[in-house]
Amino acid sequence: QVQLVESGGGLVQAGGSLRLSCAASGRTFSPYAMVWFHQAPGKEREFVAAIRWSGGSAYYADSVKGRFTTSTDNAKNTVYLQMNSLKPEDTAVYYCAAGRGSWYPFRLEYEYWGQGTQVTVSS
Numbered sequence: 201q202v203q204l205v206e207s208g209g210g211l212v213q214a215g216g217s218l219r220l221s222c223a224a225s226g227r228t229f230s231p232y233a234m235v236w237f238h239q240a241p242g243k244e245r246e247f248v249a250a251i252r253w254s255g256g257s258a259y260y261a262d263s264v265k266g267r268f269t270t271s272t273d274n275a276k277n278t279v280y281l282q283m284n285s286l287k288p289e290d291t292a293v294y295y296c297a298a299g300r301g302s303w304y305p306f307r308l309e310y311e312y313w314g315q316g317t318q319v320t321v322s323s
Contacts, residue, residue: 202226202312204296209317212286216321220281222296222314229253233299233308234279236270238292238319245295249281252303259306264290286321293318 208220222234236248249270251258258270269282279296293316299308 204298204312204314206294206296206314206317209294209319211320211322214286214288214321214323216286217282217284218286218319220283220294220296220317220319222279222281224277224279224298229277229298230274231300232311233301233303234270234272235297235299235308235310236279236281237295237297238290239295239316240289240292243292248294250306250308251279283319286319288321288323291319291321 203225205223212218230253233250233252235250237245238248239245247261248264249258249260249268251270251272253272253274267285271280295316296314297310298312299310301308
């Protein structure tokens with residue numbers, strides 16, 4: 201059974217940090233890029249960051265550049281999203297997804313999704 205399981209969400213004050221994890225299991229994910237999205241109440245799901253298991257540069261949304269960092273631990277089949285200097289507008293459910301397609305230009309089709317983890321940033 202293919203699974204992406206996010207964890208690490210919670211409540212944090214503005215300026216604080218959280219590290220989200222996305223554990224992948226059930227198949228070989230090396231051909232996939234791993235992507236983080238978030239969805240705030242009443243809004244559409246938005247891209248946050250993307251990374252490949254093979255390494256190299258990552259993509260980030262302009263709103264999180266310089267504050268968020270995504271990384272992989274290939275031995276653990278886990279992707280991380282380190283979130284620093286959190287702002288109330290970062291409040292959302294965060295999802296990880298596995299997709300395949302073109303890395304440059306960035307255009308993926310997403311095959312697997314996690315269930316999401318809630319991040320709430322208080323002011």
